[in-house]
Amino acid sequence: MATHKLLLLPGDGIGPEVMAEVKRVIDWLDRRGLASFAIEEDLVGGAAYDSCGQPISEEAMAKAFAADAILLGAVGGTKWTHVPYEARPEAGLLRLRKDLQLFANLRPAMCYPALADASSLKRELVEGLDVLIVRELTGGVYFGEPKTITDLSDGQKRAIDTQVYESYEIERIARVAFELARTRRNKVVSTEKHNVMKTGLLWKQVVSEVHGSNYEDVELEHQLADSCGMQLVRAPKQFDVIVTDNLFGDILSDVAAMLTGSLGMLPSASLGGIEEVSGRRRALYEPVHGAAPDIAGKGVANPIAMIGSLAMALRYSFGELAAADRIEAAIAGVLAGGFRTADIYSEGKTRVGTSGMGDAILAELDKAA
Amino acid sequence: MATHKLLLLPGDGIGPEVMAEVKRVIDWLDRRGLASFAIEEDLVGGAAYDSCGQPISEEAMAKAFAADAILLGAVGGTKWTHVPYEARPEAGLLRLRKDLQLFANLRPAMCYPALADASSLKRELVEGLDVLIVRELTGGVYFGEPKTITDLSDGQKRAIDTQVYESYEIERIARVAFELARTRRNKVVSTEKHNVMKTGLLWKQVVSEVHGSNYEDVELEHQLADSCGMQLVRAPKQFDVIVTDNLFGDILSDVAAMLTGSLGMLPSASLGGIEEVSGRRRALYEPVHGAAPDIAGKGVANPIAMIGSLAMALRYSFGELAAADRIEAAIAGVLAGGFRTADIYSEGKTRVGTSGMGDAILAELDKAA
Ligand SMILES: [Mg+2]
Numbered sequence: 001m002a003t004h005k006l007l008l009l010p011g012d013g014i015g016p017e018v019m020a021e022v023k024r025v026i027d028w029l030d031r032r033g034l035a036s037f038a039i040e041e042d043l044v045g046g047a048a049y050d051s052c053g054q055p056i057s058e059e060a061m062a063k064a065f066a067a068d069a070i071l072l073g074a075v076g077g078t079k080w081t082h083v084p085y086e087a088r089p090e091a092g093l094l095r096l097r098k099d100l101q102l103f104a105n106l107r108p109a110m111c112y113p114a115l116a117d118a119s120s121l122k123r124e125l126v127e128g129l130d131v132l133i134v135r136e137l138t139g140g141v142y143f144g145e146p147k148t149i150t151d152l153s154d155g156q157k158r159a160i161d162t163q164v165y166e167s168y169e170i171e172r173i174a175r176v177a178f179e180l181a182r183t184r185r186n187k188v189v190s191t192e193k194h195n196v197m198k199t200g201l202l203w204k205q206v207v208s209e210v211h212g213s214n215y216e217d218v219e220l221e222h223q224l225a226d227s228c229g230m231q232l233v234r235a236p237k238q239f240d241v242i243v244t245d246n247l248f249g250d251i252l253s254d255v256a257a258m259l260t261g262s263l264g265m266l267p268s269a270s271l272g273g274i275e276e277v278s279g280r281r282r283a284l285y286e287p288v289h290g291a292a293p294d295i296a297g298k299g300v301a302n303p304i305a306m307i308g309s310l311a312m313a314l315r316y317s318f319g320e321l322a323a324a325d326r327i328e329a330a331i332a333g334v335l336a337g338g339f340r341t342a343d344i345y346s347e348g349k350t351r352v353g354t355s356g357m358g359d360a361i362l363a364e365l366d367k368a369a
Numbered sequence: 370m371a372t373h374k375l376l377l378l379p380g381d382g383i384g385p386e387v388m389a390e391v392k393r394v395i396d397w398l399d400r401r402g403l404a405s406f407a408i409e410e411d412l413v414g415g416a417a418y419d420s421c422g423q424p425i426s427e428e429a430m431a432k433a434f435a436a437d438a439i440l441l442g443a444v445g446g447t448k449w450t451h452v453p454y455e456a457r458p459e460a461g462l463l464r465l466r467k468d469l470q471l472f473a474n475l476r477p478a479m480c481y482p483a484l485a486d487a488s489s490l491k492r493e494l495v496e497g498l499d500v501l502i503v504r505e506l507t508g509g510v511y512f513g514e515p516k517t518i519t520d521l522s523d524g525q526k527r528a529i530d531t532q533v534y535e536s537y538e539i540e541r542i543a544r545v546a547f548e549l550a551r552t553r554r555n556k557v558v559s560t561e562k563h564n565v566m567k568t569g570l571l572w573k574q575v576v577s578e579v580h581g582s583n584y585e586d587v588e589l590e591h592q593l594a595d596s597c598g599m600q601l602v603r604a605p606k607q608f609d610v611i612v613t614d615n616l617f618g619d620i621l622s623d624v625a626a627m628l629t630g631s632l633g634m635l636p637s638a639s640l641g642g643i644e645e646v647s648g649r650r651r652a653l654y655e656p657v658h659g660a661a662p663d664i665a666g667k668g669v670a671n672p673i674a675m676i677g678s679l680a681m682a683l684r685y686s687f688g689e690l691a692a693a694d695r696i697e698a699a700i701a702g703v704l705a706g707g708f709r710t711a712d713i714y715s716e717g718k719t720r721v722g723t724s725g726m727g728d729a730i731l732a733e734l735d736k737a738a
């Protein structure tokens with residue numbers, strides 16, 4: 001059995017607590033012989049700054065390059081408000097994204113049946129929802145130059161942002177989307193504004209070319225970004241994979257996540273280029289939620305998004321689909337069984353803390369094993 | 370009583386049919402002495418092209434400049450697919466927007482209680498919803514230069530769009546938003562991405578300055594565009610007026626409209642600069658729906674969005690708030706009474722055609738008068 005080199009970066013706030021529950025699940029998989037891991041661990045964010053004056057050390061970066069995948073907890077907190085800008089906790093995560101060239105942000109929007117009533121949408125529209133938004137993460141209007149504010153002569157100012165996409169950036173993310181669709185329900189919706197944007201025109205062309213060259217077995221549909229926003233609200237279950245640029249992905253991934261009613265429960269992944277020796281795609285997995293310093297250390301944080309991030313790593317980095325399925329089924333089972341951390345508690349359910357939720361998930365894994 | 374100079378441009382497809390119902394409402398208001406109109410009428414879109422070879426004639430443009438407000442039905446249809454690009458039906462609408470400098474697009478998202486079940490959201494979250502999105506319409510990334518696709522040496526292409534905003538563009542739309550808020554629930558949410566965009570940074574600064582200079586009686590909140598998208602889906606009734614740029618407004622206005630479950634029933638307005646002699650703001654009102662050539666001429670089109678556009682003109686151009694309230698109440702009353710055109714028909718309701726819906730609205734106006 002292949003041994004998966006996994007780097008754990010618990011980070012700040014509730015990161016270490018929720019990562020502790022992931023370790024228990026990793027141990028369980030190891031013990032059962034369902035997957036084999038070589039685990040490294042290091043600091044990131046404020047914790048790294050406190051230790052070495054940098055939000056991520058060179059040693060940790062070396063481990064990141066050596067790993068098959070990275071699991072990150074969360075970074076940030078009021079404790080580090082006054083550290084130099086380039087050493088702020090978020091800079092550790094940004095360096096990982098940049099140096100590992102993590103250009104594809106995967107944002108699943110899944111709705112656990114037991115939590116469907118927490119959605120603002122009608123239950124039948126979201127129950128069992130499973131959409132995956134693939135957002136381009138390293139290009140587009142957030143990075144293009146010129147990016148300036150200029151003083152004009154008359155007291156006026158002019159601000160400029162530039163959206164730039166080159167073919168290769170669109171090609172590589174289109175390939176990621178089509179390959180992911182093949183492991184799911186085999187449908188991709190590509191979203192842009194080709195009617196009013198040149199980048200949208202190129203986006204649509206390149207996605208169509210990539211589709212025609214290698215992926216004609218996958219169903220492809222093009223939607224304008226505003227129509228896609230409407231369709232997400234109207235009938236989200238029509239979607240399997242949505243691929244879109246950095247800016248539209250920023251908005252649509254959050255809208256889709258909010259549809260599930262359990263935003264704090266969602267994992268995410270950021271995938272990068274193919275590592276030459278291993279042939280494996282660089283990857284970092286993390287919960288969508290933040291460090292939540294207000295509840296850190298109290299043992300009440302919900303570890304499900306973090307454990308779900310491990311399931312994503314098993315699925316998308318390690319090809320361990322059976323193990324990923326087991327974990328996701330265990331999470332759904334625990335929720336169906338009424339276990340709730342404080343953030344998702346509702347009357348009549350069983351309130352548990354962080355480790356209590358870990359206990360319940362392990363028990364569910366045992367039960368199904 | 371002031372006489373309002375109103376130009377009617379019924380346009381193509383179902384435009385003339387739904388405009389005919391507006392004329393009946395105008396006659397009713399005139400007859401009752403509730404408002405006084407001087408009506409002009411002309412062609413736009415394919416109808417104008419068929420008549421004079423242009424999608425809007427110079428005579429019609431002169432009437433548009435002379436009018437206090439314009440009501441437009443809809444433009445376009447397959448009949449004009451092959452006319453020259455610059456003479457296509459949409460070009461008539463674009464010329465009106467450009468020459469009249471209609472920089473502020475008002476997109477109300479209202480949910481009639483009788484239709485709340487058509488929303489994908491739970492009834493309690495949308496019943497009585499009344500959000501007004503004020504979208505900047507003439508600047509931003511859809512118009513900025515450079516806007517190009519370049520062939521690179523290696524078979525790759527580079528596409529560029531440029532988002533540009535100058536202070537004055539943000540100032541004038543901020544003022545529109547604050548002034549509209551004063552006629553409503555006195556709250557503005559300004560939406561941008563100042564964390565990653567220079568235009569967002571300038572947007573936030575200028576909106577804050579305009580607020581501080583003249584509008585401190587209006588509550589102002591800043592939200593990031595992705596958060597605003599989430600909040601629209603989670604709890605849309607928290608919003609009164611949302612002011613945002615062209616691109617974010619494009620998406621958020623459609624998401625908000627879809628929340629109501631009755632997209633085809635919504636009116637819109639596009640406001641421009643202040644006309645010097647009259648001191649009145651140039652304005653064009655039109656339904657969000659299109660020309661629907663497939664049902665044109667059959668007498669089944671829903672005239673509510675068109676009649677709602679008249680109500681918006683009464684409210685925002687003519688200051689005839691009482692008349693606007695009457696019309697909107699009559700629409701709500703007719704829907705509560707069970708009258709439905711085909712597009713919103715559901716079992717057990719009374720199906721009516723275009724003029725039948727007009728009859729019902731006039732009867733409701735009579736009843737309340
Ligand atoms: Mg976002």
Ligand SMILES: [Mg+2]
Pocket residue numbers: 226227618619620622623
């Ligand atoms: Mg739109």
